[in-house]
Amino acid sequence: MTILLGDLCQTLDRMHEQGKCARFWLRDDDAVFPSKPLDRLIGVTADHGVPLVVAVIPAITGAPLAQRLCATPDVSIAVHGWAHLNHAPATQKKQELGAHRPVPVVLAELSEGLSTLHGLYGAQCLPMLVPPWNRIDPEVVQGLAGIGYRGLSVFGPEKPGPLVMLNTHVDLIDWRGTRGGRTDAALVADLQQALAAGIPDIGLLTHHLVHDAQAWDFLARLLAVTANHPACQWRKASDILHDRAALL
Numbered sequence: 001m002t003i004l005l006g007d008l009c010q011t012l013d014r015m016h017e018q019g020k021c022a023r024f025w026l027r028d029d030d031a032v033f034p035s036k037p038l039d040r041l042i043g044v045t046a047d048h049g050v051p052l053v054v055a056v057i058p059a060i061t062g063a064p065l066a067q068r069l070c071a072t073p074d075v076s077i078a079v080h081g082w083a084h085l086n087h088a089p090a091t092q093k094k095q096e097l098g099a100h101r102p103v104p105v106v107l108a109e110l111s112e113g114l115s116t117l118h119g120l121y122g123a124q125c126l127p128m129l130v131p132p133w134n135r136i137d138p139e140v141v142q143g144l145a146g147i148g149y150r151g152l153s154v155f156g157p158e159k160p161g162p163l164v165m166l167n168t169h170v171d172l173i174d175w176r177g178t179r180g181g182r183t184d185a186a187l188v189a190d191l192q193q194a195l196a197a198g199i200p201d202i203g204l205l206t207h208h209l210v211h212d213a214q215a216w217d218f219l220a221r222l223l224a225v226t227a228n229h230p231a232c233q234w235r236k237a238s239d240i241l242h243d244r245a246a247l248l
């Protein structure tokens with residue numbers, strides 16, 4: 001264990017002394033096909049008994065991934081947009097679910113995405129949307145409940161809205177730099193900040209297809225430190241959605 005993860009451990013020890021509990025959940029994006037990196041992710045989470053949400057891209061996935069994931073009951077499925085296509089002009093940040101197309105067109109795709117994944121995964125598929133690039137137009141959000149969605153997951157602090165929000169807050173990947181795993185220092189700082197802010201369920205965001213050695217190594221060490229810590233709980237997304245729906 002590195003010194004930095006030791007710092008996180010000390011924070012958790014203090015929380016334990018104060019009778020507090022840190023709660024986490026794990027979301028992994030961009031699954032389409034079975035792959036060795038996906039097997040590795042399933043392996044490392046299963047080793048520590050950590051539930052996993054895999055955000056699957058409906059338009060381009062199919063039975064092979066479903067056969068792989070249906071064998072793993074601790075893995076839940078979320079709907080990762082429709083085709084993960086960018087409809088924003090080059091001058092804007094990438095968006096599939098932005099205001100660049102009529103809202104009914106976007107909602108029709110998202111409805112088909114949910115029914116596609118329900119067809120492939122049944123009850124293993126949560127009625128939760130994970131917008132590609134974590135961006136979605138507010139008017140599209142207003143229409144999600146009407147087409148069967150109950151939850152929405154983006155990146156950053158949760159904001160009040162018409163659906164249950166279950167966001168991610170710590171991104172394992174350094175998208176603007178190495179496009180590999182962020183440093184221990186950066187990740188532990190984010191985790192400490194999220195704990196200090198009192199975020200009720202801290203979401204860790206991973207992308208199995210781009211993990212380098214640092215990303216895999218940090219993930220394994222983080223799970224080793226946290227999974228059995230008495231002040232730590234890795235929760236199933238379905239349980240969090242259920243609890244939050246009761247509060248809406």
Ligand SMILES: [Zn+2]
Binds near residue numbers: 029080084133
């Ligand atoms: Zn994505």
